[in-house]
Amino acid sequence: MIRDHLYVLAVPDLERSAAFYRDVLGFAIHEMGDPGWRMFIRDGCRIMAGACPDAMPAAQTGEHSYFAYLDVTDVEAWHARAVANGAEFVKPLRDEAWGMREFGLRTADGHRIMIGQELPRA
DSSP: OOOOEEEEESSHHHHHHHHHHHHOOOOOOEEEESTTEEEEEETEEEEEEEEEETOOOGGGGGGGGEEEEEEEEEEHHHHHHHHHHHOOOEEEEEETTSSEEEEEETTTTTEEEEEEEEOOOO
């Protein structure tokens, strides 16, 4: 049984990353007691980000830079917030054959996230 889940990311600029998750995606930023770490929290999702200025940039990992699919209740609102805050999109908002309305974006650190909502069944 999996009781919980969270993501752990290496980021080159912790303050820039925190601003992205706060402003573009609406996460709360929490200190963790170590200046090299922050916890980004929204609803049931937690992302631990650690400062790793010398790590390979996520964008250089190609398809492996995807790290999350957030299944949300109002994909239109998530998309509108991302647009309003200048997010870089890797996939436009659209309905997919697998029953999801979704879009993809790239974080300030080069990681990619998919955000989607289940389409109503006919």
